[in-house]
Amino acid sequence: MDRIRIVGGNELNGIIPISGAKNAALPLMIASLLTSDTLTLENVPHLADVELLMRILGNHGVDVAVNGRRERQEDAYSRTIHFTCRTIVDTTAPYELVSKMRASFWVIGPLLAREGQCRVSLPGGCAIGTRPVDLFLDGLTALGANLEIDGGYVNATAPQGGLIGARYTFPKVSVGATHVMMMAATLARGTTVIGNAAREPEVVDLANCLIAMGAKISGAGTSTITIEGVTSLSGARHRVLPDRIETGTYAMAVAMTGGDVTLENTDTALLDTALETLRRAGTEISQTNNGMRIRRNGAGIKPVDIVTDPFPGFPTDLQAQFMALMTRSTGISHVTETIFENRFMHVQELARLGAKISLSGQTAKIEGVTRLKGAPVMATDLRASVSLVIAGLAAEGETMVSRVYHLDRGFERLEEKLTRCGAIVERVSE
Ligand SMILES: CC(=O)N[C@H]1[C@@H](OP(=O)(O)OP(=O)(O)OC[C@H]2O[C@@H](n3ccc(=O)[nH]c3=O)[C@H](O)[C@@H]2O)O[C@H](CO)[C@@H](O)[C@@H]1O
Numbered sequence: 001m002d003r004i005r006i007v008g009g010n011e012l013n014g015i016i017p018i019s020g021a022k023n024a025a026l027p028l029m030i031a032s033l034l035t036s037d038t039l040t041l042e043n044v045p046h047l048a049d050v051e052l053l054m055r056i057l058g059n060h061g062v063d064v065a066v067n068g069r070r071e072r073q074e075d076a077y078s079r080t081i082h083f084t085c086r087t088i089v090d091t092t093a094p095y096e097l098v099s100k101m102r103a104s105f106w107v108i109g110p111l112l113a114r115e116g117q118c119r120v121s122l123p124g125g126c127a128i129g130t131r132p133v134d135l136f137l138d139g140l141t142a143l144g145a146n147l148e149i150d151g152g153y154v155n156a157t158a159p160q161g162g163l164i165g166a167r168y169t170f171p172k173v174s175v176g177a178t179h180v181m182m183m184a185a186t187l188a189r190g191t192t193v194i195g196n197a198a199r200e201p202e203v204v205d206l207a208n209c210l211i212a213m214g215a216k217i218s219g220a221g222t223s224t225i226t227i228e229g230v231t232s233l234s235g236a237r238h239r240v241l242p243d244r245i246e247t248g249t250y251a252m253a254v255a256m257t258g259g260d261v262t263l264e265n266t267d268t269a270l271l272d273t274a275l276e277t278l279r280r281a282g283t284e285i286s287q288t289n290n291g292m293r294i295r296r297n298g299a300g301i302k303p304v305d306i307v308t309d310p311f312p313g314f315p316t317d318l319q320a321q322f323m324a325l326m327t328r329s330t331g332i333s334h335v336t337e338t339i340f341e342n343r344f345m346h347v348q349e350l351a352r353l354g355a356k357i358s359l360s361g362q363t364a365k366i367e368g369v370t371r372l373k374g375a376p377v378m379a380t381d382l383r384a385s386v387s388l389v390i391a392g393l394a395a396e397g398e399t400m401v402s403r404v405y406h407l408d409r410g411f412e413r414l415e416e417k418l419t420r421c422g423a424i425v426e427r428v429s430e
């Protein structure tokens with residue numbers, strides 16, 4: 001199994017191109033199930049989750065054609081992919097596939113809307129929490145679906161004539177349930193109003209793509225999304241938005257090591273709260289033509305408290321990386337996780353590098369230390385793994401991060417991007 005070897009101590013200086021967002025690409029790819037025409041997506045990141053979802057969609061009848069050539073030099077990390085689902089050949093999403101990637105459960109929305117019935121395995125929990133699907137089921141029930149859970153599967157059927165538009169307010173913000181309800185409602189009869197919708201940029205990206213496909217959607221990016229159902233959707237060409245989590249991760253890496261890095265093909269507006277937090281921690285951030293410049297010179301890292309929240313709050317997907325940064329701050333900081341009940345798996349591993357962190361319920365107290373020391377570490381999820389890379393970049397000596405398959409789910413060519421900026425990071429295959 002591959003591992004990532006890091007020798008810490010170098011500043012980061014240079015340019016890092018930001019890839020298309022994993023969390024936008026996945027629902028966009030799933031939206032291809034809603035039409036028999038071709039949906040072309042540009043700026044699709046080359047990630048394990050994207051590859052797996054291609055296989056899952058292939059199972060349902062989606063033909064996937066990847067452009068052989070690179071789009072442009074500055075897009076060297078991204079690909080254009082054509083998704084065509086002339087007919088849905090299988091409406092079952094089996095356990096073997098859904099259990100490997102939670103987001104694949106989201107096919108339930110398009111399959112139900114287009115075919116009137118489907119059978120989708122429940123995804124189960126994962127390392128960061130139990131992650132139930134009650135909100136998805138309640139939302140689809142509001143659209144008239146009949147849902148039964150049997151043998152670990154959701155058997156879903158739409159009423160005669162298809163799903164029916166409805167008013168439904170989520171009791172809790174869910175990105176995935178918002179994606180699914182929005183996709184399902186595009187082909188429902190009548191108008192759907194989703195209350196307490198997720199406002200994440202990836203929801204807006206999906207809405208924009210669905211609108212390009214002929215859907216009638218307004219309000220995406222606010223808490224109320226209105227969808228007027230149409231009878232069919234067509235193909236479209238859509239560019240996946242930049243990955244704000246990858247952007248924030250590299251910004252935190254620079255804040256950690258010091259240096260001067262330009263993050264290209266991204267947008268400061270996607271992560272205002274996280275960038276403001278980094279400024280308070282002593283990092284200089286300025287906007288450039290197509291991205292941002294991050295600098296930290298000389299001065300120490302200031303302690304800052306954060307609380308994770310749905311967008312536009314501080315993203316849970318940057319919590320572990322920020323905690324890694326705070327391990328080297330000049331004082332005491334607190335990190336409170338409000339989205340997932342078990343997203344502190346990195347705490348023990350950061351401690352192996354010399355971090356001083358104590359946990360009390362959903363809050364971690366971090367006492368900054370002057371020195372981290374390299375060690376073998378491993379993590380059980382994607383963002384926790386990259387937090388160990390960030391800590392390793394500032395640790396003395398060698399850090400070996402195992403279970404690299406977590407990183408490969410969400411970070412495209414991580415070692416190459418960091419090496420280009422002066423870090424010593426390499427993949428070690430055994
Ligand atoms: C592929 C993708 O885009 N994943 C992101 C998405 O995950 P995902 O869409 O799974 O996360 P949700 O927004 O749904 O989860 C938020 C909270 O709601 C709970 N919940 C969710 C659904 C439900 O039916 N019942 C329920 O209780 C979850 O357990 C969690 O505590 O948003 C998360 C929150 O920003 C991010 O961390 C993930 O990276």
Ligand SMILES: C=C(OP(=O)(O)O)C(=O)O
Pocket residue numbers: 023101102103126317382383410
């Ligand atoms: C938690 C994440 O992904 P997923 O929802 O696919 O598990 C993530 O991207 O950090």
